[in-house]
Amino acid sequence: xxxxxxxxxxxxxxxxxxxxxxxxxxxxxTILNLGEFPENYITYYSEVAFFIDLEEKLExxxxxxxxxxxxxxxxxFLTPEAQRxxxxxxxxxxxxxxxxxxxxxxIHPFDIKxxxxxxxxxxxxxxxxxIPYPFLSELCEKSRDExxxxxxxxxxxxxxxxxxxxxxxxxGLSYISxxxxxxxxxxxxxxxxxxxxxxxxxxxxxxxxxxxxxYFCRYIWIYFDMxxxxxxxxxxxxxxxxxxxxxxxxxxxxxxxxxxxxxxELLKIFRKKAKELHPDKGGSHEKFIELRKIFEELLKIKRGx
Numbered sequence: 001x002x003x004x005x006x007x008x009x010x011x012x013x014x015x016x017x018x019x020x021x022x023x024x025x026x027x028x029x030t031i032l033n034l035g036e037f038p039e040n041y042i043t044y045y046s047e048v049a050f051f052i053d054l055e056e057k058l059e060x061x062x063x064x065x066x067x068x069x070x071x072x073x074x075x076x077f078l079t080p081e082a083q084r085x086x087x088x089x090x091x092x093x094x095x096x097x098x099x100x101x102x103x104x105x106x107i108h109p110f111d112i113k114x115x116x117x118x119x120x121x122x123x124x125x126x127x128x129x130x131i132p133y134p135f136l137s138e139l140c141e142k143s144r145d146e147x148x149x150x151x152x153x154x155x156x157x158x159x160x161x162x163x164x165x166x167x168x169x170x171x172g173l174s175y176i177s178x179x180x181x182x183x184x185x186x187x188x189x190x191x192x193x194x195x196x197x198x199x200x201x202x203x204x205x206x207x208x209x210x211x212x213x214x215y216f217c218r219y220i221w222i223y224f225d226m227x228x229x230x231x232x233x234x235x236x237x238x239x240x241x242x243x244x245x246x247x248x249x250x251x252x253x254x255x256x257x258x259x260x261x262x263x264x265e266l267l268k269i270f271r272k273k274a275k276e277l278h279p280d281k282g283g284s285h286e287k288f289i290e291l292r293k294i295f296e297e298l299l300k301i302k303r304g305x
Contacts, residue, residue: 001031001065003038003073004149006214014038016058016073019143025204028143031061039077048085050078076153102137104130108202111139111147114170118154123165123174144204148215155218160225167222187255189223190244194254212249220245243297250291263302270295 002019005012014034019026032054034041044050052070059065075083104112109129115136116125139147158166168174171192176185197208197216247253251273253261261269270291277283277291 001063001069001073002146002149003034004028004145005152007217011036016054017145019141019146021141026141026143026146027205028145031063032057038074042074042077044079044082047079048082050082100137100140102132102140104132104136107136107139108199110170110196110202111151112136114151115139117166117169118151118158121162121165123169125169144202144206144211148211152215152218163222164225167219171219186244190248190255193219194248194256197248198254208252209249243294243301246290246294247298250287250294258298258301263299266295266298266302 004017005014015030016032017028017030019028041053042050052074112129113125116128171189203211244255277288279285
């Protein structure tokens, strides 16, 4: 059982979920929606004494869970003082975790890479990818939804600079030459980003757009924060990069695919998507307008190639 979050119109919505196996992947299902403020389920009797009012509701849903388990799930939503007291009393009694036997082949390389960088803070994790570190067992028997929440929670502990180094390491940007232009960096990032999202073994049955909107969008946020650390690019590169991101989001076209497409092939893809999004077919009016604008920008790029 875990708590998941997803961005919704400027805030996060939380839910209590669990992973379950349904061949060939681990999948997730929602147990209970917690809303925007999960802390509302916590009742305080003093600055540090509290009760999480969910045991009965979960039991009605068929889940037997005690306050100790709920405390671990809701730890991040406790007051700083309550967190401090809990850590103070649990640290001395910490017991070495029992690690399950696992095969490194059962874990996606991008998950291994992220976990290694988070654990060791290294810039070049590739040479350690085949080592079955015990902590990698934490990545087993989890759905893609649970894994992304797991990584997001760990990434939240990083400082701003650490997040930038982390992003460079997991997307292979640490290898790029110091002479590289912003355009070179953009293309490499977009290429790696799209390659991972398009990998069905990575998505584990999750819809590409859902994974992008709910979770992978956070890497876009970090990437845009990285820009001041690189040589200042021309304005056209910023615009082109945003167009590529939108093209991937709306049309599912990666940079490499776009470069190979003729204008005729691009028009064919646009028409197919336009039929899906057309308001007369029950589609979104805003999305349809956005699609037309992106298509026009893509044609401009094609003319300039």
